[in-house]
Amino acid sequence: MNDFAKALDVTSSGLKAQATRLRHLAENISNSDTPGYRRKLVPFETAFNSDSRVSMVETGRVQLDRSTLERVYDPSHPMADDSGYFDGSNVDLIIELADTREAQRSYEANLKVFEQTRKMSSSLMDLLRS
Numbered sequence: 001m002n003d004f005a006k007a008l009d010v011t012s013s014g015l016k017a018q019a020t021r022l023r024h025l026a027e028n029i030s031n032s033d034t035p036g037y038r039r040k041l042v043p044f045e046t047a048f049n050s051d052s053r054v055s056m057v058e059t060g061r062v063q064l065d066r067s068t069l070e071r072v073y074d075p076s077h078p079m080a081d082d083s084g085y086f087d088g089s090n091v092d093l094i095i096e097l098a099d100t101r102e103a104q105r106s107y108e109a110n111l112k113v114f115e116q117t118r119k120m121s122s123s124l125m126d127l128l129r130s
Helices: 003-030 093-129
Strands: 044-049 054-059 071-073 085-087
Touching: 003 044, 003 054, 003 093
Parallel strands: none
Antiparallel strands: 044 054, 071 085
């Protein structure tokens, strides 16, 4: 396998990993007001591809954030206990938005490397043809 193909494999694995992360971040944001919802965390792991002999990134098993849930006082809520409190979610929108921005920028960086590698490969093929 040539170096261009290896570079494309690595960048495509990064694109897939960041896309998965963005999907879970969107779920966290959309469920920030859901009572009892726990924030999802997506760990990244290194995966060695024995065929291409390169290390790539992949997402690990999705984990739930075990930090304490926010206690919300609303006696009229159907899930409220005798004291008027219920468990909210542990999603912090500021953290989720910052993580989304980071994932977006990482995705864009991988995409630029992918496009640049494809252009270099195409240029090389044009040179070899002439």
